[in-house]
Amino acid sequence: MEHGSFKDNSHATFTLGEEDHTLANAVRFVLNQDPRVTVGAYTIPHPSLEKVNIRVQTTGDPAKEVFKDACQELMQMNRHVRSVFDKAVTEYKAEQERKEKKAAEELKRQRELFGSMDIESN
Amino acid sequence: MVTKEEKRFAKNFNINNLPDVPNGLPPHLQQTRVVSNSNPLTANASYVPCMGDSVKLGNFYENFKVDVISLTERDMEFDMIGIDAAFANAFRRILIAELPTMAIEKVLIANNTSVIIDEVLAHRMGLIPIAADPRLFEYLSVNDEPNEKNTIVFKLHVKCPKNKPREKVLTSDLKWLPHGSELLRESGGSTSKPKTYTSFSCSQDSLPEFANNPITPSDLDILIAKLAPGQEIELEAHAVKGIGKTHAKWSPVATAWYRMHPKVCLLGEVEDELAERLVKICPNVFDIEDMGKGKKRAIVAQPRKCTMGKGFIRDDDLIELVDLGSVENHFIFNIESTGSLPPDVLFTEAVKILEAKCETVLKEL
Numbered sequence: 001m002e003h004g005s006f007k008d009n010s011h012a013t014f015t016l017g018e019e020d021h022t023l024a025n026a027v028r029f030v031l032n033q034d035p036r037v038t039v040g041a042y043t044i045p046h047p048s049l050e051k052v053n054i055r056v057q058t059t060g061d062p063a064k065e066v067f068k069d070a071c072q073e074l075m076q077m078n079r080h081v082r083s084v085f086d087k088a089v090t091e092y093k094a095e096q097e098r099k100e101k102k103a104a105e106e107l108k109r110q111r112e113l114f115g116s117m118d119i120e121s122n
Numbered sequence: 123m124v125t126k127e128e129k130r131f132a133k134n135f136n137i138n139n140l141p142d143v144p145n146g147l148p149p150h151l152q153q154t155r156v157v158s159n160s161n162p163l164t165a166n167a168s169y170v171p172c173m174g175d176s177v178k179l180g181n182f183y184e185n186f187k188v189d190v191i192s193l194t195e196r197d198m199e200f201d202m203i204g205i206d207a208a209f210a211n212a213f214r215r216i217l218i219a220e221l222p223t224m225a226i227e228k229v230l231i232a233n234n235t236s237v238i239i240d241e242v243l244a245h246r247m248g249l250i251p252i253a254a255d256p257r258l259f260e261y262l263s264v265n266d267e268p269n270e271k272n273t274i275v276f277k278l279h280v281k282c283p284k285n286k287p288r289e290k291v292l293t294s295d296l297k298w299l300p301h302g303s304e305l306l307r308e309s310g311g312s313t314s315k316p317k318t319y320t321s322f323s324c325s326q327d328s329l330p331e332f333a334n335n336p337i338t339p340s341d342l343d344i345l346i347a348k349l350a351p352g353q354e355i356e357l358e359a360h361a362v363k364g365i366g367k368t369h370a371k372w373s374p375v376a377t378a379w380y381r382m383h384p385k386v387c388l389l390g391e392v393e394d395e396l397a398e399r400l401v402k403i404c405p406n407v408f409d410i411e412d413m414g415k416g417k418k419r420a421i422v423a424q425p426r427k428c429t430m431g432k433g434f435i436r437d438d439d440l441i442e443l444v445d446l447g448s449v450e451n452h453f454i455f456n457i458e459s460t461g462s463l464p465p466d467v468l469f470t471e472a473v474k475i476l477e478a479k480c481e482t483v484l485k486e487l
Binding site for chain 2: 001002014016019020021022023025026027028029033034035064067068069071072073074075077078079080081082084085086087088089091092093096
């Protein structure tokens with residue numbers, strides 16, 4: 001829901017229902033990275049109501065477009081986070097497997113070495 | 123959409139470079155404010171300096187790094203470098219409250235002669251973590267019939283025989299019923315097939331995911347109740363999908379937290395006796411380096427292990443020489459899963475949920 005004025009569409013407040021700090025703070029951060037934005041802020045009118053008001057004031061561009069761009073950018077960043085994370089996890093798992101294989105081989109080697117020195121079969 | 127030129131402009135743009143933006147505070151406020159980069163008296167592991175957003179979008183895609191420190195089936199510790207606190211907190215909140223899980227919601231009690239009263243027993247059953255992938259199930263709303271796509275049915279029937287010692291009821295006694303509920307509902311017409319409390323059209327163990335691995339609770343040694351000789355519990359529990367926001371039993375993590383990577387700097391040479399004192403206060407972080415000729419020096423060996431205890435504040439000499447703070451945008455994340463999904467999958471799902479939230483907002487605009 002957008003609350004603005006018909007004459008000047010560069011200032012608007014967007015009300016999101018069923019949202020809280022989780023999304024609002026992230027959107028606010030991305031919004032403030034945009035150089036077109038002069039005011040990017042959010043408030044929660046009352047903690048019992050699940051509503052968030054996000055205020056956007058720009059240097060001329062329509063606030064709705066800037067807000068949309070911020071959301072798109074947020075989605076991009078999330079995808080990037082996911083891909084970097086997945087890569088790091090796969091690398092870690094591969095590293096662990098390599099270490100385990102090395103340890104198993106080392107153990108086998110030691111067993112063979114000491115197995116040939118059987119004390120009891122003397 | 124943002125063009126390449128605009129992206130480059132945004133990357134090099136610094137609001138403080140504009141001619142009319144004042145630098146720092148106005149003079150009448152500056153005089154009374156003590157500026158320090160990090161005040162050790164107030165430094166703690168969750169303090170994020172908020173003067174200016176230090177993560178510029180243009181650099182985010184290049185600078186963002188993830189380092190996995192440890193990863194097991196239940197726990198995970200990893201570092202996220204180059205991200206803002208807003209994101210780290212968003213992921214933490216989603217991990218705790220908005221990732222779906224399966225948990226027991228309805229408990230149909232046929233017989234309970236134990237000392238644990240019905241509602242307390244039902245409450246305990248709800249808190250039992252269930253090792254079932256919630257992505258394979260759908261939500262059960264008020265109008266839906268419980269069927270094999272949205273319900274998991276467990277049965278618990280334990281009787282402590284007479285002349286035997288007290289018996290413990292553990293989660294290993296919960297039996298999965300892949301064919302659905304076995305308790306019959308009272309129905310008017312006696313000619314029709316008796317209805318149970320769920321309407322499974324096919325058995326759940328015919329599905330490929332559950333064919334050879336039955337659904338069980340994540341830990342089989344959780345104590346549910348204790349029975350004295352002659353006492354019996356007979357009940358059926360239905361588990362449905364939900365999120366932590368509704369009730370904490372649906373939270374997939376024991377907990378998820380983050381702390382900032384500590385920044386420990388020695389502002390001067392800490393030698394000999396002072397070094398000994400420092401290492402005595404924080405042996406995990408500092409170490410003594412021998413410089414030859416009997417002189418010793420303290421160095422910061424493992425800043426990561428610093429717990430922000432600030433023990434050095436009580437020492438008049440050391441407080442001048444040690445600077446304690448947090449590294450910006452370096453988050454050490456810990457996720458402890460309860461068993462439904464491994465922690466790395468949980469984090470990926472959390473990021474997907476944040477994306478889905480953005481999509482919902484975009485659709486409404």
